[in-house]
Amino acid sequence: MKLGNLNIKEPTTRNARITFDEIEKAALRLFYENGYHGTTINDITQAAGVAAGTFYLYFPSKKVLYQHLLFTLSKDIRREIATRVGAATTRYQKEREGIKAFIEYAERRPEIYNIIWESLYIDRKLFKEYYESFSARYVNGLKEARRQGEIRDLDLEVLSFVLMGITNFVALKVIMDLGEGDNDIERIVDVVMDLLSTGLFTKKAS
Amino acid sequence: MKLGNLNIKEPTTRNARITFDEIEKAALRLFYENGYHGTTINDITQAAGVAAGTFYLYFPSKKVLYQHLLFTLSKDIRREIATRVGAATTRYQKEREGIKAFIEYAERRPEIYNIIWESLYIDRKLFKEYYESFSARYVNGLKEARRQGEIRDLDLEVLSFVLMGITNFVALKVIMDLGEGDNDIERIVDVVMDLLSTGLFTKKAS
DNA sequence: CTACTATGTGAATAACCATTCAGTTTATGA
DNA sequence: TCATAAACTGAATGGTTATTCACATAGTAG
Numbered sequence: 001m002k003l004g005n006l007n008i009k010e011p012t013t014r015n016a017r018i019t020f021d022e023i024e025k026a027a028l029r030l031f032y033e034n035g036y037h038g039t040t041i042n043d044i045t046q047a048a049g050v051a052a053g054t055f056y057l058y059f060p061s062k063k064v065l066y067q068h069l070l071f072t073l074s075k076d077i078r079r080e081i082a083t084r085v086g087a088a089t090t091r092y093q094k095e096r097e098g099i100k101a102f103i104e105y106a107e108r109r110p111e112i113y114n115i116i117w118e119s120l121y122i123d124r125k126l127f128k129e130y131y132e133s134f135s136a137r138y139v140n141g142l143k144e145a146r147r148q149g150e151i152r153d154l155d156l157e158v159l160s161f162v163l164m165g166i167t168n169f170v171a172l173k174v175i176m177d178l179g180e181g182d183n184d185i186e187r188i189v190d191v192v193m194d195l196l197s198t199g200l201f202t203k204k205a206s
Numbered sequence: 207m208k209l210g211n212l213n214i215k216e217p218t219t220r221n222a223r224i225t226f227d228e229i230e231k232a233a234l235r236l237f238y239e240n241g242y243h244g245t246t247i248n249d250i251t252q253a254a255g256v257a258a259g260t261f262y263l264y265f266p267s268k269k270v271l272y273q274h275l276l277f278t279l280s281k282d283i284r285r286e287i288a289t290r291v292g293a294a295t296t297r298y299q300k301e302r303e304g305i306k307a308f309i310e311y312a313e314r315r316p317e318i319y320n321i322i323w324e325s326l327y328i329d330r331k332l333f334k335e336y337y338e339s340f341s342a343r344y345v346n347g348l349k350e351a352r353r354q355g356e357i358r359d360l361d362l363e364v365l366s367f368v369l370m371g372i373t374n375f376v377a378l379k380v381i382m383d384l385g386e387g388d389n390d391i392e393r394i395v396d397v398v399m400d401l402l403s404t405g406l407f408t409k410k411a412s
Numbered sequence: 413c414t415a416c417t418a419t420g421t422g423a424a425t426a427a428c429c430a431t432t433c434a435g436t437t438t439a440t441g442a
Numbered sequence: 443t444c445a446t447a448a449a450c451t452g453a454a455t456g457g458t459t460a461t462t463c464a465c466a467t468a469g470t471a472g
Contacts, residue, residue, distance in 0.1 A: 165375025
């Protein structure tokens with residue numbers, strides 16, 4: 001009936017389910033294309049093929065719809081990454097798969113990537129929660145790797161932000177096609193893993 | 207008289223200069239506190255202590271003010287980093303100083319950091335331009351280091367996004383006080399440099 | 413078939429807000 | 443001092459938009 005504590009009324013009948021899904025789908029696309037503030041309830045309902053009032057049968061406000069999308073999608077992206085990382089055995093492979101999974105997901109569904117970052121300008125608390133919980137999960141994985149002696153003894157919380165930063169910016173490069181080089185995912189992940197393996201500097205430099 | 211091609215009318219008298227500066231200052235603070243869309247022209251002029259109409263003596267629109275701030279501030283942050291990086295001799299030191307300069311700048315003036323990221327939701331073209339030009343400069347510096355044999359042979363464009371990602375996310379951690387560990391800049395930069403020096407994995411792992 | 417509930421409608425409401433403009437004040441320099 | 447331009451004012455305008463509501467329809471259980 002209710003989703004989380006957001007006061008969203010989930011539909012009970014088959015047709016209403018379709019309407020609900022259409023509203024979600026349209027909102028996701030439009031928030032991506034025109035941003036949260038650039039999207040009106042009328043835009044959303046029109047794209048979903050329903051009247052404006054229908055929106056309020058399911059969502060109490062525009063902001064709650066946004067939060068709902070943010071929660072749903074962050075769960076989705078985390079699940080996807082967790083599955084792929086879980087299938088790998090070494091930490092090296094886990095790191096590689098994690099980065100690849102994130103970039104591929106962001107490329108397939110750039111809306112999600114966008115919505116998460118935009119939270120900084122809609123509700124700072126949501127943004128903070130999202131990255132702190134992502135970091136905490138990352139740290140757990142890294143702790144296990146350190147127990148196994150697979151990674152060096154570095155501060156894991158800082159490390160998690162470093163790795164999230166790498167992944168996010170490299171994904172950004174891919175989905176917005178930034179820079180002049182080709183944005184082939186396999187090639188880019190190779191560069192990242194090379195850096196993580198051997199570091200940036202030559203022997204000569206140190 | 208005019209700033210860039212933005213059609214901003216710069217003031218000619220001393221008092222008008224003060225007014226102009228107050229508007230800029232108020233806007234910067236309010237865009238940071240409440241975001242671009244959460245800030246009205248009335249908020250800005252009120253905070254600056256002038257009437258609403260005064261705003262339009264100098265800026266043709268709210269969006270142009272935003273672009274003006276973005277341009278001015280990105281020049282400022284780049285200049286600051288360039289100065290500190292230029293003073294270092296080895297690439298290791300340049301990298302260290304660059305990361306530190308960025309984080310310290312972001313901590314001192316978090317508004318700037320915020321404004322740059324928000325461009326993604328105000329004008330995607332501006333965002334793209336900002337990061338592509340930042341990347342291009344970074345690549346130039348890295349090219350020189352590679353000529354000198356100071357860094358390994360990695361794709362420099364990808365590398366620039368990796369390094370920007372690290373710096374941005376670590377700065378984010380500091381200015382939003384994310385995570386549970388202390389956010390001492392010196393300590394964090396040490397972790398980053400350690401990773402860049404020796405890589406993430408132990409010998410055992412490879 | 414009937415009553416009931418869920419679903420849907422879209423025009424109306426009430427706020428909000430960027431921008432304009434007709435008029436006023438202030439500074440300047442001759 | 444006076445004329446002129448620059449700076450400033452703030453109420454009015456016009457457009458936008460989240461949300462509401464009185465009404466309509468469709469599905470369903472009895």
